[in-house]
Amino acid sequence: MIWAQARCGAIGRGGEMPWHLPEDLAHFKRETLGARVVMGRRTWESLPGRFRPLPGRENVVVTRDTGFDAPGAVVANSLEAALNEVRDRGAERAWIMGGGQLYRAAMPLADELSVTRIELDVPDADTFAPEIGAEWALADPGAPAVSRTGLEYRFERWLRA
Template sequence: MIAYVWAQASNGTIGRDGTLPWHLPDDLQFFKQKTLGQLTLMGRTTYDGLRKRPLPNRTNVVLTRRLDYTAPGAVVVHSKAEALALAAAHPEQDLMIVGGAQVFTLFADVVDTLYVTRLAGEVSGDVVMPPLDWDAFERVSARLVPNDDPALAHTFETWQRRN
């Protein structure tokens, strides 16, 4: 399986200054649940936003064009083909793509599952989720989570690619 895991505000924001522009503990738990034990692919900027510390108990995979880039505790790949070959070599693990926007765009034609947390409100940021062909997917689950701050109410959604 190749899946995206991300959270976005109603205006499409997914990041600000290299990090998430909100703090939702249950979303972090959802992310952890989906990615533990899996190949967790992210772009260099997303990895740098983690303060260059790999996420524990996952195979962290960093995609970058920089040939001299090193990421201690992570596997570095330099192309989509290299990332897909790594996933094929580890069929016991799913490939969970966690951002950023350029990486989501790159894998849009091969992703088959979407795990999205949709925030009710708009949030300012400098990175937005690239457009997806939502007609190619079917929503298979949704769970609304209220919040004291209505803008931070959110829905966990799972989408599967239509056959």
């Protein structure tokens, strides 16, 4: 699973990321390029049209809406169906990329987390990252960095203990 979060676990506000962190976007691209990405319908809809589907990745959109159309992506009606679709296509690896509801559902199934920690308060956030519990070990705490936008951040990697 891969996500960026501000303090208090905030990952979204009003269907958007409440920050601009180009270094995280580049990190996301490096991590996911060539892989399958699984996302919820709202995450799909939050992507700018020119980036749908995300290029260089097989996109899988999870939605309960059986009539939903996501041009260029595979549509699955559950997380289980999405993961079966990924397996059926021979993929050994897929990235869960949001949103909050899908992260919580996928957390028990994941074996790796790539988390960007952003030093930012988002008091009006409405979407939050899942809790990283004791079943996870911090494999790489990342080095503190400062974005060209002034935000402080670091890239962490967690593995299931």
